[in-house]
Every structure is written in structure tokens, then in C-alpha cells.
Amino acid sequence: MSPGNSSRALAFLLTGIPGMARFHRWVFLPCCLMYLITMLGNSTILLIVRVNRRLHQPMYYFLSMLAITDLGLTLSTLPTVLRVFWFGSGEISFPVCLTQMFCIHAFSFMESSVLLAMAFDRYVAICCPLRYSSILTSARIAKIGLGMVCRSLTLLPLICLLTQLQFCSSRVLSHSFCLHQDVMNLACANTTPSVVYGLTAILLVMGLDAILICLSYILILKAVLRLASWKERLKVFSTCVAHICVVLAFYVPLIGLSVVHRFGKDLAPLVHIIMGNIYILVPAVLNPIIYGVRTKQIQRIQISIKISDDRTAH
Template sequence: MLGKGTILLVVRVNQKPHQPTYYFLSMLATTDLGLTLSTLPTMLHVFWFGFPVCLTQMFCIHVFSFMESLMLLAMALDHCLAICCMLRYPSILTSARVAKTGMVCHSLMLLPLICLLTQRPFCHSRVLSHSFCLHQDLMNLACANTTPSVVYGLTAILLVMGLDAILICLSYIPILKAVLQLALWKERLKAFSTCIAHICVVLAFCVPLTGLLKLQRFGKDLAPLVHITMGNIYILVPAVLNPIIYGVRTKQIRRTLISTKISDDRTAH
């Protein structure tokens, strides 16, 4: 939370980074912050108030996960336009279009999941295999036919996160072509280095998600500790790594933090 708040503060108080890339970075930090706040503090409420709050938490987790996937896709397209259409970039990706991108949300696709779960009786144990509420966990606790929930959940993931992942990969094809067309090796390295932070964030998001999905589908015989650990990695690791990655890789944020620290030291002296 401190790392994400620092990035938002730097972009807010510094006038220079008010560019589409930093707007997307602010949206990603906000999404990570929402994902963090929808899990850790509400765990106690789940234990205290039970199932209705558990459904609310499940909805928030999946909504912010879908939003983060969308932000990563938008940032990939931002890099693609910045490298492949450098001269037209300011006119194509205006602040208004960036704001419209940030308003897009997949949350309506998740409403049927809540409706399907509320229609199912829960007569078995209510002990979750994670320290927070996930759709797969709640389906495993239902004592009725959960086939509609399973089919719709897989369809939503494939249509949203699966499609986003494919488009992110496709966006790097023209980037690689444009980078390889540069004459000097230093120019190629400089152009591609702007995408390294984004690639690291995509991997930090997709790898734990893929591992969690595989455990839920094929790892039912594994120890509960494995499921708990993988679930916590999926929720906590990307949220921790994102501000660190962008804080290290983004020069403007790094310079602002250093200059702020120097000014604070001078004021203290």
C-alpha cells in the first residue's frame, strides 16, 4: 500500500509525468490498491459476518483482477503506439481516450456468478481452502449442481483474461518489428528497455494466476497449505512487485523520489 500510494503521490504532485503512460500507471496502482483493500481487511469481516460478505469479497477480488488485466492490455497498446507510431502518438492517445479506457470495466460479466451462487444451497462445511473468498472455493462448498457456475466462470476468464493475454502478446509483434528495424544496437536496447517493466508486471500477474487456476482444477489432492500459499501469492505478490518494478524502471518516478528525499534532508538540517 505504501508503494502504490507513493506512485500515485509522485504522479499527482509532479507536473512532468502527466502523460498517457503515467496515467495508465496510476490506474494500475489504483487497481492494485483496490485489490489489496478488498482482501486483507475484509478477511476479518468474512470470519465475523459469514457468507454475504464472502460473496461481496469474491466479487471485489474478481472485478479488480479483471480491471488489472485490462490495464495491462491498455499499457501494452500504449507501448505499441509509442514505439510504432512515435510521431502520431500524442494525437492518437489523448487524455480523454485514456480516461475512457480507465472507465471500461468487466464487472457486469461477474454479476451472473453472484446470482448463480446465491441460488445454490450450502449444506456442507463452510471451511475455505484459501484465506479469502474465491469463486472456485464457494462452488466446492455447494451441495447442488454447479455446472452452470463452472461453465460461466471458465467462459468469463477466457473471454476477459485469456483474450487480454493474447492481445498483449500480439501487441509485442509490431514492437519487435519496429525495434529490429532500428540501425544502432543502442537504439534498439533503449527502445525495448521501455517495455521491460511492463513485461515483468505481466509475468508477475499471469504466472501466479495460471498456477492458481491449475491448482484449483487439477490439484485437489494436494495439501491445503499448497492452495493457501498459492492463493496468497496470487493476491499479494503482484501488488507488492508492481510499485517496486515501476519505481525502479521509471526514471521520472525515481528522480522525483530522490529529489524529494534530498529536499527533506536539507529541510531537516
């Protein structure tokens, strides 16, 4: 039997929290709440930007793209996570696991790309304000969005490499969803090509994005420091605070999960599970909250909608 055929017949077992199966239904409740907040928050941002023409600006287009990636990441993991914690059913077929894995990592790549685009937006707005509308045209934003999708498709060869592997007797994954490193650890065959390709893809996409985001903020900081007064500096730099928080919310859990997977094999399984769920849940939950609190235009729209609803009710 060929490796590919044997792989297709596989079924993996997703786990919740080892040794705490009796508490899974209690864990389900906060997980479900976080998913509801993610769905409601990101859907609200999309709706507000969609219905109000004043928000049809590059910054809010990128914010909508961020909301879409967070929704995609949530919907990719929601069914299996809730099934594991509520029903105790963790079996997942190899094709479904690969599909989920691709969606999780592809949406992560897209989110990294969106954060880079948002950093570029802030750089142009602060360093080249007079050319802002001519640089970030609707056509260029559409091309940037298409480029994000194309970058995520670079993960397809990684999935193809996994289909050629043979797996050992163990079928138990350490998370309640499928991650590349987690699945690859169960393989009996040589995983060097998969490791090299995965690491190269992460460095060329997320690593490069992180470097360019840092570079954009170095240039922004230089431009801000040239302003005359501290009041002007704070006012200009405050427009970047929300984006900086979102960048940290995305990259800190990502780096933590990567370190734990590659160098923390002796750590307790609970650490891996917590880091994995933080990586999946926290950015998607925090992003709409951060932008909902920090973005004045969205706050004004929310207030006006509430006033309109109150008048209608009376």
C-alpha cells in the same frame, strides 16, 4: 426453504494454514509487512503522479490505474486475512463473502485490462511515435478507464448464480479470503452454469487480454528489429522491461492458481493456500517496486523530494 434464502443464512469459515494454527501469528507478520509495502508503494506512486505535472502522461495515468487496482485488491482481502491469522476468527457471512469475492475478481479483471492498456501504450509509443499524442488523448484514456470498470461488472451474473445454490454441510473454505472456485466447491447443487459462465468470462477477458498483449509485443519486436544498431534496439526495448515484468508477475500466479484449483484436488491444502496468497499478494507488492526501480522519471522525482526534505530539515 428456497436455495436463495438458505444461502443468505449461511456463514463460511475461512482457514489459515491447516495444522499450523499455532504459527498463525508468526505468519501474520510477513503478511502484514507485505500489505504495508503494497499500501505504501502504490500510494506513493499515486501521490508522485498526482503532484508532478511532468508525469501527466498516458503511461503514468495507466500506472496510476494499476496502483488503484492493487490498492483495491489489497483492501478487499486485508481485513479477513489479518483477522484469521492474528485473532483466529475465520467466520464470514455469505453476503460479505460474495462481496469480497466480487471485489477480488473484479479488481483482477481491471488489472488485466490495465496491463493491456499499458501494452497498447508501449505499442503506440514505439511503432507510431509521431501519432502518440493524437492517439492517446486524455479523453480516450478516460474512456479506456471507464471500459475497464464496465468489463469488471460482467462478474455480477456470476455472483447472482451463486446465490441460487444450496450448500452442503461443510462450510470450511480453503483460503483466508473468498474465491469463486473455493465457494463453488462447497455447493451440493449443479454448478455447471456457474462453472461455464466463470470460465467463459475469464477466457473472454483475461485470456483475450493475454493474447492481445502477446500480439502487441510481437509487433513491438518487429519494429525494434528494424532499427539499425543493437544499441538503439536495447534502448527502445528497455522501455518495455518493467511492463513485461509486471505482466509476468500477474499472469504466472493467476495461471498457477487456476491450474491448482481445477486440476490439483489431490494436492495438499498447503499448496492451494500458498498459491492463493501468491496470487493476491505478490503482484501488488512487486508492481510499485518494479516501476519505482525501472522508471527514471519517478526516480528523479523521488530524489528531488528527498533533497527538498533534507534542505528543509537543515
